[in-house]
Amino acid sequence: MSSEKQETAAVRVLGRWPSPFVIRVLIALGLKGVDHELVEEEAGNKSELLLASNPVHKKIPVLLHHGRPVSESLIIVQYVDEAWASQAPALIPSDPYARAAERFWAQYVDDKVWFT
Numbered sequence: 001m002s003s004e005k006q007e008t009a010a011v012r013v014l015g016r017w018p019s020p021f022v023i024r025v026l027i028a029l030g031l032k033g034v035d036h037e038l039v040e041e042e043a044g045n046k047s048e049l050l051l052a053s054n055p056v057h058k059k060i061p062v063l064l065h066h067g068r069p070v071s072e073s074l075i076i077v078q079y080v081d082e083a084w085a086s087q088a089p090a091l092i093p094s095d096p097y098a099r100a101a102e103r104f105w106a107q108y109v110d111d112k113v114w115f116t
Helices: 020-032 048-053 073-083 096-112
Strands: 011-015 037-040 062-065 068-071
Touching: 011 020, 011 048, 020 073, 048 062, 062 073, 068 073, 073 096
Parallel strands: 011 037
Antiparallel strands: 011 062, 062 068
């Protein structure tokens, strides 16, 4: 009796198109060449996986890397850059000043730009 068991992807993103925060994560993974699966969340209907993976904020995006959750898009981008550091390009500058400037502008966009 042979039955194929579909394996869960090592890297999954819980999110919804076209969330700019989810897109930020998908771009980071794409730039690093990381194979991943987008697990679509329904608007207004949070899955049990999402609630278990992000129990504090209960929102997307969440990156699952071998089942371990990382939440918040900017934190996920930093994680992707560090977890796949050997894969070019670097997403975050190594220079502390340049890194601080990038984080400032990323946070500014998150706080001041309204996505509809």
